[in-house]
Every structure is written in structure tokens, then in C-alpha cells.
Amino acid sequence: MQLSKATPKSERKKALDEYILKKRLKSTKQRDIIFDEFFNYPGQHVTVEELYEKLKKQNPKIGYATVYRTLKLFKECRLAFERNFGDGRARYEPVKFEGEHHDHLICIGCGRIIEFANLRIEQYSREVAKLNDFEVLNHKLELYGYCSSCTRKRDK
């Protein structure tokens, strides 16, 4: 299905339900609960562990493996991105709208992450791919450094 910009939750739910139907998977309480928690999670780029801890408060019986598998499912049906910022644990974030793409500035001081999308960069990436006869499916651009407040602290 087509997700419009700033996909409301109901549309996401529909997309998930369609995927479950298509793949002959099953709707479960757990998937609903994790769905709600994930798409309402206040922070960006949550780890499995973080989401699991949050979920356990309301649902002490939920298992880590289920959270892990459900986030993989969201990724599979393109409702979530999996990210790896080099700290050795995968992070997940909702896809904001169908086909969305963005990249990241990552502060190595405080861990702050800023998202951006730059058309020029995308354009030149495509050029590089073409030049090398590559069919690019996705890409990852991460800028590592210090955010303004960490720069200030360091200058002192």
C-alpha cells in the first residue's frame, strides 16, 4: 500500500496487517503491543533492549526474543529502519513515510543524533554508482563529530 507523508498510525497498522496477510503470518497481541510502543516511543533510534525494558513495565510476560523478532518484522515490511552507529547494538526507527530516506550526524561526545537529507549528496552518490556500473539499492552516510554544545565544552 501507499503510505502518504507523515504516515498516521492507522495507515502503518494497515500496512502491517496487509503484510501479515500476504505472508500468511498471524496477528497476535504481542505484535500489537510492540507496534504501539515502538511507533509511540519518544526517543529516536531505540535499541531492542530499550524497547523491551519499556514494554516489560506494562507487560511483564513479554519476551526479549519476541521484541527482537517483531522489530525485524517491521524492518522486513519497510515500516522500520535498522541502524548501526558503531556502538555494537542495532537501533530501530520508524520509517516516516513510504520510501523515506535520511542520513545522520552523530555526536561522539554526547551521542546526540541529528537527521538530515541532502538531495545533492544523493545525486552525486547516484553518479558515482553509475560511473562504476553499480546498481545501488540503498546507502548510508554518517558524519561523526561534535555537536555545538560538545564543541563548546571541549573548547573550555
Add this chain to the structure above:
Amino acid sequence: MQLSKATPKSERKKALDEYILKKRLKSTKQRDIIFDEFFNYPGQHVTVEELYEKLKKQNPKIGYATVYRTLKLFKECRLAFERNFGDGRARYEPVKFEGEHHDHLICIGCGRIIEFANLRIEQYSREVAKLNDFEVLNHKLELYGYCSSCTRKRDK
């Protein structure tokens, strides 16, 4: 020390020796052996395991931990890059000359890796950083997709 473009091995060796002196580390046979093997390694982007296996043939007594630690040392003194292409194992490659930087096209079909450097992309990255008041120290751009021969195979 300043490395000139296409740093010859002797210059790299000097740089390493200087770093060892500065940090009050010690010169060892093992470090020399690993140095030789790493900077002469025929493939790009070698894993610790791969280099270790190669080294063991001539030096059965060398330990995995030593190879691991020595590659970290090369990284520390900026003679090597550590890469992570998403297959769960770190890879190392020689820095070609001081301050060198390049990015990667990665074939998810056959694992082929093509290196590139694109000044425009670097330039726009800097712009993005500036816009967000970020002091960027390094960045990583990876384009994932299919190389020409894998595209051909898939089209059949």
C-alpha cells in the same frame, strides 16, 4: 611525521616507530612481522581472522590476540582504517597516504568492494555539518547494491 602520497613502506615503518617511541611502547618481532604481512596483503579490507591465518603459516606461534591488538595499534597511529561493512566482522585496510579518505561501493551479491572519493559529496557533507553546527571529524559513505556482473546474473 608527514607521509607523502603513496607512502612507501619505509615511511610507514618510520611513522610506526615514531609512534612507538612517543607512546613508550616497545618494538617487537611480532609487530614487525604483522606490519610486513598487513602492508603487503594482496586483498583489500582484511579481517583479523584472515590476516591471522595467513601469518600462522609462516609463524605458527603467533597469537590471534596479538594480531588483533596490532591492527588496533595501526589504527591508533593512523596507518590503518577499520571498516565495518555490516557482515559483523571488522576489516582493516592500509591508509594510502596521510589524511587519505575514501568511501565504498559494496556489492551485496558477490561482496566486491569498489573504492571512490568524490569531492562534491565531501563538500556537501561539510555544508550539512555547518548548517547543523557540527564539527565533523570523519564520515562514512557506503553505497550498497549490485555490481555489473551481479546485475547481469540477476537479470537472467
Add this chain to the structure above:
DNA sequence: GTAATATTGATATTGAATTTCAATTTGTGA
């Protein structure tokens, strides 16, 4: 409802990265 199939969650396993530690090697300076 029944049967087939998928899911769950506790637990075990995997595998790369990293640490530990006793034995050894190296650099320093008398």
C-alpha cells in the same frame, strides 16, 4: 471444533570482540 501452522518466551548457543594473566621480552640506566 479440529487440524495445521505460526508464535511465544525461556533458555541455549553462537561468534566476534575483548580481557585476563602468567611467562617472556624489551628498554633503560647503573
Add this chain to the structure above:
DNA sequence: TCACAAATTGAAATTCAATATCAATATTAC
């Protein structure tokens, strides 16, 4: 050359996130 302090080595143990296992349970199609 010698002795001491400090760093290094290599085998083995540990860590830790990711993933697999599997019996019990839940869901779906008929």
C-alpha cells in the same frame, strides 16, 4: 653487562549482542 621496571605475548576465559532451539500456546482456515 646486568638488573629492574614496564610492556608484550599467547592461550584461554569472558563478554555481550544476535540468533537459534523447542515445547507450550495461540491463531487461522476449513
